[in-house]
Amino acid sequence: xxxxxxxxxxxxxxxxxxxxxxxxxxxxxxxxxxxxxxxxxxxxxxxxxxxxxxxxxxxxxxxxxxxxxxxxxxxxxxxxxxxxxxxxxxxxxxxxxxxxxxxxxxxxxxxxxxxxxxxxxxxxxxxxxxxxxxxxxxxxxxxxxxxxxxxxxxxxxxxxxxxxxxxxxxxxxxxxxxxxxxxxxxxxxxxxxxxxxxxxxxxxxxxxxxxxxxxxxxxxxxxxxxxxxxxxxxxxxxxxxxxxxxxxxxxxxxxxxxxxxxxxxxxxxxxxxxxxxxxxxxxxxxxxxxxxxxxxxxxxxxxxxxxxxxxxxxxxxxxxxxxxxxxxxxxxxxxxxxxxxxxxxxxxxxxxxxxxxxxxxxxxxxxxxxxxxxxxxxxxxxxxxxxxxxxxxxxxxxxxxxxxxxxxxxxxxxxxxxxxxxxxxxxxxxxxxxxxxxxxxxxxxxxxxxxxxxxxxxxxxxxxxxxxxxxxxxxxxxxxxxxxxxxxxxxxxxxxxxxxxxxxxxxxxxxxxxxxxxxxxxxxxxxxxxxxxxxxxxxxxxxxxxxxxxxxxxxxxxxxxxxxxxxxxxxxxxxxxxxxxxxxxxxxxxxxxxxxxxxxxxxxxxxxxxxxxxxxxxxxxxxxxxxxxxxxxxxxxxxxxxxxxxxxxxxxxxxxxxxxxxxxxxxxxxxxxxxxxxxxxxxxxxxxxxxxxxxxxxxxxxxxxxxxxxxxxxxxxxxxxxxxxxxxxxxxxxxxxxxxxxxxxxxxxxxxxxxxxxxxxxxxxxxxxxxxxxxxxxxxxxxxxxxxxxxxxxxxxxxxxxxxxxxxxxxxxxxxxxxxxxxxxxxxxxxxxxxxxxxxxxxxxxxxxxxxxxxxxxxxxxxxxxxxxxxxxxxxxxxxxx
Numbered sequence: 003x004x005x006x007x008x009x010x011x012x013x014x015x016x017x018x019x020x021x022x023x024x025x026x027x028x029x030x031x032x033x034x035x036x037x038x039x040x041x042x043x044x045x046x047x048x049x050x051x052x053x054x055x056x057x058x059x060x061x062x063x064x065x066x067x068x069x070x071x072x073x074x075x076x077x078x079x080x081x082x083x084x085x086x087x088x089x090x091x092x093x094x095x096x097x098x099x100x101x102x103x104x105x106x107x108x109x110x111x112x113x114x115x116x117x118x119x120x121x122x123x124x125x126x127x128x129x130x131x132x133x134x135x136x137x138x139x140x141x142x143x144x145x146x147x148x149x150x151x152x153x154x155x156x157x158x159x160x161x162x163x164x165x166x167x168x169x170x171x172x173x174x175x176x177x178x179x180x181x182x183x184x185x186x187x188x189x190x191x192x193x194x195x196x197x198x199x200x201x202x203x204x205x206x207x208x209x210x211x212x213x214x215x216x217x218x219x220x221x222x223x224x225x226x227x228x229x230x231x232x233x234x235x236x237x238x239x240x241x242x243x244x245x246x247x248x249x250x251x252x253x254x255x256x257x258x259x260x261x262x263x264x265x266x267x268x269x270x271x272x273x274x275x276x277x278x279x280x281x282x283x284x285x286x287x288x289x290x291x292x293x294x295x296x297x298x299x300x301x302x303x304x305x306x307x308x309x310x311x312x313x314x315x316x317x318x319x320x321x322x323x324x325x326x327x328x329x330x331x332x333x334x335x336x337x338x339x340x341x342x343x344x345x346x347x348x349x350x351x352x353x354x355x356x357x358x359x360x361x362x363x364x365x366x367x368x369x370x371x372x373x374x375x376x377x378x379x380x381x382x383x384x385x386x387x388x389x390x391x392x393x394x395x396x397x398x399x400x401x402x403x404x405x406x407x408x409x410x411x412x413x414x415x416x417x418x419x420x421x422x423x424x425x426x427x428x429x430x431x432x433x434x435x436x437x438x439x440x441x442x443x444x445x446x447x448x449x450x451x452x453x454x455x456x457x458x459x460x461x462x463x464x465x466x467x468x469x470x471x472x473x474x475x476x477x478x479x480x481x482x483x484x485x486x487x488x489x490x491x492x493x494x495x496x497x498x499x500x501x502x503x504x505x506x507x508x509x510x511x512x513x514x515x516x517x518x519x520x521x522x523x524x525x526x527x528x529x530x531x532x533x534x535x536x537x538x539x540x541x542x543x544x545x546x547x548x549x550x551x552x553x554x555x556x557x558x559x560x561x562x563x564x565x566x567x568x569x570x571x572x573x574x575x576x577x578x579x580x581x582x583x584x585x586x587x588x589x590x591x592x593x594x595x596x597x598x599x600x601x602x603x604x605x606x607x608x609x610x611x612x613x614x615x616x617x618x619x620x621x622x623x624x625x626x627x628x629x630x631x632x633x634x635x636x637x638x639x640x641x642x643x644x645x646x647x648x649x650x651x652x653x654x655x656x657x658x659x660x661x662x663x664x665x666x667x668x669x670x671x672x673x674x675x676x677x678x679x680x681x682x683x684x685x686x687x688x689x690x691x692x693x694x695x696x697x698x699x700x701x702x703x704x705x706x707x708x709x710x711x712x713x714x715x716x717x718x719x720x721x722x723x724x725x726x727x728x729x730x731x732x733x734x735x736x737x738x739x740x741x742x743x744x745x746x747x748x749x750x751x752x753x754x755x756x757x758x759x760x761x762x763x764x765x766x767x768x769x770x771x772x773x774x775x776x777x778x779x780x781x782x783x784x785x786x787x788x789x790x791x792x793x794x795x796x797x798x799x800x801x802x803x804x805x806x807x808x809x810x811x812x813x814x815x816x817x818x819x820x821x822x823x824x825x826x827x828x829x830x831x832x833x834x835x836x837x838x839x840x841x842x843x844x845x846x847x848x849x850x851x852x853x854x855x856x857x858x859x860x861x862x863x864x865x866x867x868x869x870x871x872x873x874x875x876x877x878x879x880x881x882x883x884x
Contacts, residue, residue: 009051010058016043017059021066028071036071037064037092044096048103056103060096064089132229133217138163138186141226150210150233152203167229168201172209175199181214182229189224191215200231209238264360267346270313272297275355284339284362286332300329302336316345316356326363326429338364397475401492405430405450408491417498419468430494435465453479453492462499473500540568573869592635592721596746599632599639599671600625600664606643607662610651618657621647625664630671633746634722642718645711646675646739653737654679669745670724676738682730690728691716712739719743765789766879769810771801771827772845773819777868781814781845784872798822805831810840812879817846817857825860832861843878845870 020043024036031038040063048056068078072085080086130147134140140158143166148154151166158166169178181192192214200210212231216224264281268274274297277289285292285300292299298306308327315322322343329339340363346355397414399407407425415422418435425433431446442463449459458480465475477496481489544561551557607623614621632639650660654677663674682690691712716726724743730736768785772778773796782792793808795801798819805813813831817824824844831837841864844857849867857865864878 006051006054009047009055012050013047013055013058014062016047017062017066019043020059020063021070024067024071033071033073036067037088040064040067040092041095041099044099045103048100049107052107053100053104056096056100060093060100064092129230129232132158132163132167132182134163134182134186134227134229136186136225138183138227140166147231150200150202150208150231152206163229167231169210169212170199170201172199180229181212182227185214185216185229186224186227189216200233208233209235264358264362266292266297266358266360267355268297268358269355270317270353272309272313274299281360284331284337284360285329291332300331302328302330312341312343312356316343317353319345319347319353321345329360337362397477397494397496397498399425399430399494401430401450401479401494403454403481403489403492405447405454405492407433417467418465435467449477449479450492453481454489456481456489462503473498474503475499538568538572540564544568569869592638594633594635596631597634597636597639598629599673599743600630602636602639603643603662603664603673606640606647610644610647613648614651614660617651617654619651619654620657620659622659622661624661626666628666630664630666631746632671632722632743634743638718639722639743642715642741643673643675645715646741649711649739650675650677650679650737653677666745667742670742671745673741673743674738675740676736678736680737681733681735682728682737683733684730687728687730691726715741765791766812767791767793767808767810769793769795769801769804769808769813771795771804771813771819771824772816773797774816788872798824798827801827802830805837805840806834809836812841812843814843814845814875815862817844817848817853825856828857828860828862841879843875 017040020039024031024039040060043063044056044059047059065078068085069076072088074081080089130144130150132140132143132147132151140161140163143151143153143155143158148158151158153161153166163180163182167180167182169180170176171178178198184190184192198210198212199207201207210231211234212229214227214229217226217228219225261278261280264284265276265278266274266281267276274292274295277287277292281292282288287299297309301309305327308325312322312325322341325341325343327339327341328336330336340361342359344357345353346357348354397417398411399414400409402408407428407430410422410425415425420434429447430450431443445461445463449461452459458478460476460478462474462476464472466472475496476499477494479492479494482491482493483489544565547557547561551561603625604623607621611621647660647662654660659678661674661676663672663676665672665674712726712728719726719741722743724741727740727742729738729740765788768782768790770778770782770785770792771794772781775796778794778796782794785792793804793810795804798821801813801815801819802822804810815824815827819827824846828842828844831840831842842862843864843866844862845866845868846853846857847868849865854865866875866878
């Protein structure tokens with residue numbers, strides 16, 4: 003709608019311009035030719051907008067001119083005959099102008115549309131198009147031509163065609179004449195040229211097909227040329243490949259048809275697809291009879307299972323080489339054949355069929371059977387060889403050169419449990435003694451092939467006896483040759499090395515274990531040395547301080563406090579080792595009762611306060627309000643919780659935080675010790691409770707302990723029916739140990755209260771027998787300070803003499819004495835008339851259950867392990883006196 007309105011607007015404007023022009027020339031023209039300017043206006047508007055706007059110009063222009071320029075001026079009328087004739091002439095002239103203009107306009111529009119359609123068509127087709135003038139210069143080219151030649155349209159226009167379209171011969175690579183130039187020269191269409199290469203502007207090359215035709219004007223005169231060409235590089239490559247494949251196929255077909263071996267192809271379903279002339283000779287079926295049938299056509303019924311095995315190998319992409327078997331001919335006769343079967347794959351590598359080469363080896367097998375029989379007869383006829391062969395300690399089997407078993411000896415049959423008829427005549431690698439492993443069967447087949455080639459082969463291989471047990475044989479296969487070097491047969495010999503291999507494996511494992519034990523022993527001894535020196539150093543220092551204190555009470559007190567702490571550390575180290583040993587040998591006895599876990603944890607935290615304060619740690623204790631009872635040994639649980647708290651104290655840098663939590667979880671009491679210390683590496687979490695294991699020294703803040711604390715805690719918790727779990731987010735991110743103990747089934751108060759052990763306050767006459775002079779003297783001094791009378795002896799005989807002379811009430815007797823040990827001293831004392839009334843107490847470093855049993859059998863009244871505190875000794879005396 004907008005375009006017509008525009009045209010009418012133009013019509014009105016042009017009409018006004020024509021009237022204005024006539025008005026301007028009116029002084030010159032006067033009354034003559036009043037409508038002369040309107041004819042041009044009509045012609046212009048009909049060309050621009052068509053006949054309707056032109057008619058509007060003619061009508062409006064007449065009325066305006068009639069009013070302004072036609073007599074009588076100032077009015078519009080047809081009062082005179084001249085005016086009527088003038089109107090008719092004007093109308094005819096305008097009509098003629100409009101008709102001619104409209105025709106020209108429509109013809110121009112049609113030509114424009116055809117030109118535009120031609121340009122769109124040229125740019126849309128897939129072929130390249132170049133047009134030239136009569137002199138062969140480029141006048142246009144479409145986008146495909148720009149792409150193939152490398153010349154943009156703006157640069158190509160006006161260039162000689164040979165510059166833009168440069169072609170050479172594919173074979174000789176000499177410049178080739180453009181078909182466009184021939185079309186210009188001959189004025190005829192030039193057909194497709196073959197084997198032409200287009201050289202682009204960037205020197206790249208592509209194979210093309212091209213053709214050209216002359217462009218003629220209306221008179222049939224040649225005014226230019228159109229050249230059409232396309233890129234056929236891919237097509238040419240495919241043609242070459244197809245030609246090559248055709249040659250290969252023809253060559254292969256020729257080979258297949260002329261081959262002496264039967265060559266058959268089949269699908270994976272077993273359908274025969276090709277059948278050469280040799281297959282017709284071998285099996286007796288023509289190609290027409292065989293193609294399209296199942297391969298079972300030539301397979302004996304009892305060997306159909308072989309086909310399944312072959313197809314399975316092909317599907318896996320494996321080739322089957324020299325598979326010797328039986329097949330059946332069309333006349334029913336059985337033949338021996340050797341098969342080589344290869345998978346046939348498509349372009350994607352998928353197995354779609356099989357190619358089979360079949361060789362008739364019937365005569366060859368017959369000859370081999372004859373040779374094999376002769377060999378067996380020769381072996382059987384040689385009595386000495388037979389005796390040696392059968393009575394030897396080794397497994398022995400005689401093989402034909404192709405690997406067929408000729409004769410096994412008695413030892414091999416007895417060792418494997420198979421009958422002679424189960425193995426004779428079978429290929430060595432198909433014997434029932436091999437496992438179903440394809441790799442093992444291939445290894446046996448390869449070993450036979452190498453031996454047949456003259457190489458001595460030795461290998462350890464697993465084999466299966468008749469009852470299904472798998473064992474190991476150390477096997478050697480070698481060839482036996484005559485004087486000329488010809489291989490007569492193969493000899494396979496071996497011995498069962500199953501027990502030896504097991505023993506070797508056990509020895510290797512034992513060696514590894516011993517190496518690990520030795521490594522841990524060395525680490526433990528080094529750690530023990532370090533840990534013993536830690537308390538010994540301050541003890542020695544404090545002895546020096548006491549010697550120089552000159553009676554200063556404050557200095558003496560501090561020295562004694564330090565010595566007491568360090569002595570406690572030494573005792574704890576030894577106790578941990580002894581307790582761990584008792585647990586390991588199941589010699590520890592738990593004295594269980596209903597105990598409040600929360601109360602025990604509070605006591606442990608309170609007792610450890612001096613150590614935690616020394617390290618500047620913030621110990622946070624969170625305990626549920628209600629008592630939490632378990633059935634356990636309070637002393638041992640104190641030991642567990644103390645070890646865990648001590649562990650967090652040691653492995654947390656100064657000023658750290660240790661959180662101790664006691665809570666009720668389901669049917670268990672859960673006690674957690676969490677710290678923000680050095681943490682535990684992930685690969686150590688599983689081993690943290692093993693004996694003598696400590697975290698990596700490279701990450702430690704302070705290295706103390708023997709590495710048995712966590713092991714001891716774990717074992718004690720297990721004896722209580724509980725568990726310990728170690729957690730850590732990693733090195734430097736703290737750790738947490740969570741103890742879980744089962745809640746007590748009964749209510750507290752059902753246990754019998756423990757009776758306090760009496761502790762004596764009276765004094766005694768005490769004989770101290772110890773070969774360590776300092777130990778004896780220090781204990782005597784301690785007892786004398788407490789008011790007891792003491793005497794000392796340092797070996798067995800002097801102990802007996804002193805006892806006879808002094809008649810002591812108590813004898814503290816060391817067991818490991820020189821000359822006469824403590825057991826014998828005690829026995830002799832008990833034989834004296836006065837000996838039954840004396841309290842004899844073993845005071846020794848030996849504290850195992852066996853040591854306690856021996857001391858009891860020797861007549862001792864008590865057994866204390868060094869170092870013993872004075873209070874503990876007096877408690878024992880009080881208990882023995884009651």
